[in-house]
Amino acid sequence: MTFPHPLDARETTASRQGSEPSVAPVVVEARKLSLVYPTADKPVMALSEVDLTIAKGDFVSLIGPSGCGKTTLLRVIADLERPTSGHIAIEGMTPEQARLKRLYGYVFQAPALYPWRTVERNVMLPLEIMGLPKADRQQRAREQLERVGLVGFERKFPWQLSGGMQQRVSIARALALQPDLLLMDEPFGALDEITRDHLNLHLTQLWRATGKTCVFVTHSIAEAVFLSTRIVVMSPRPGRILDVIDCNSLPRERTLDLRESPEFAAIAHRVREGLKEGHSYDD
Numbered sequence: 001m002t003f004p005h006p007l008d009a010r011e012t013t014a015s016r017q018g019s020e021p022s023v024a025p026v027v028v029e030a031r032k033l034s035l036v037y038p039t040a041d042k043p044v045m046a047l048s049e050v051d052l053t054i055a056k057g058d059f060v061s062l063i064g065p066s067g068c069g070k071t072t073l074l075r076v077i078a079d080l081e082r083p084t085s086g087h088i089a090i091e092g093m094t095p096e097q098a099r100l101k102r103l104y105g106y107v108f109q110a111p112a113l114y115p116w117r118t119v120e121r122n123v124m125l126p127l128e129i130m131g132l133p134k135a136d137r138q139q140r141a142r143e144q145l146e147r148v149g150l151v152g153f154e155r156k157f158p159w160q161l162s163g164g165m166q167q168r169v170s171i172a173r174a175l176a177l178q179p180d181l182l183l184m185d186e187p188f189g190a191l192d193e194i195t196r197d198h199l200n201l202h203l204t205q206l207w208r209a210t211g212k213t214c215v216f217v218t219h220s221i222a223e224a225v226f227l228s229t230r231i232v233v234m235s236p237r238p239g240r241i242l243d244v245i246d247c248n249s250l251p252r253e254r255t256l257d258l259r260e261s262p263e264f265a266a267i268a269h270r271v272r273e274g275l276k277e278g279h280s281y282d283d
């Protein structure tokens with residue numbers, strides 16, 4: 001089932017340039033999505049009537065105050081939580097069907113690598129579970145490790161790598177399944193700023209090279225503006241969407257000095273205003 005929605009009518013680069021108009025296929029479609037966690041105390045309303053459309057090739061960041069439901073929304077997309085009401089489709093399927101078809105890769109805040117497995121064997125794990133023959137597993141793992149710049153580290157163990165390198169391994173592991181959709185929950189939140197800048201640059205290059213659709217949770221305005229094609233600003237709990245900001249005034253190819261530009265500052269300002277509007281400082 002599809003729903004007409006103003007956010008659906010996005011132009012592609014081709015249409016902006018005046019050639020054949022086309023609209024990218026929808027990957028994630030949420031309508032009036034709500035989720036209440038039943039708890040022993042009282043029910044917690046985590047999401048309230050969320051409407052969101054994410055098109056193929058989009059890089060969408062979810063930003064909002066702590067506890068506003070960003071992770072919950074990501075987990076609903078991944079079929080790790082069931083919405084209480086509303087509708088969600090992933091490439092026209094239910095989240096469960098999409099999960100069973102391995103349409104997405106999920107990167108957690110902590111790298112969650114097995115310390116007794118080498119880097120390569122960590123990346124190969126989901127492929128092992130899938131039952132892929134060893135040679136194929138190895139080839140795919142090597143390809144993905146090359147993508148994240150970790151050639152030469154295949155035989156190392158996670159504890160021999162820096163935090164940033166470990167997170168790159170977990171991105172390689174998520175990419176190994178060749179998913180259409182990459183879901184990332186604050187993957188760089190625990191890293192120092194210099195490493196984070198470096199990984200942001202790496203991630204935007206990887207996104208451009210692979211054309212994956214990405215949904216990225218962050219608390220950082222600069223990170224959201226730097227990486228995204230669109231930024232979804234959420235309200236404090238229960239999470240609602242306050243603003244969806246288009247970042248297409250920024251070039252698709254991004255370098256760190258872009259952060260000094262007036263266009264970057266204008267988008268960051270709008271995100272900040274959105275967050276301020278939705279936030280009660282009495283909390």
Ligand SMILES: Nc1ncnc2c1ncn2[C@@H]1O[C@H](COP(=O)(O)OP(=O)(O)OP(=O)(O)O)[C@@H](O)[C@H]1O
Binds near residue numbers: 038044064065068
């Ligand atoms: N399994 C659960 N049971 C009960 N309440 C939950 C559960 N998971 C999350 N919550 C609550 O739901 C709300 C939304 O949580 P969620 O983790 O989605 O927020 P978030 O925006 O990702 O937060 P943060 O930025 O701090 O990671 C919070 O109030 C949280 O305490």
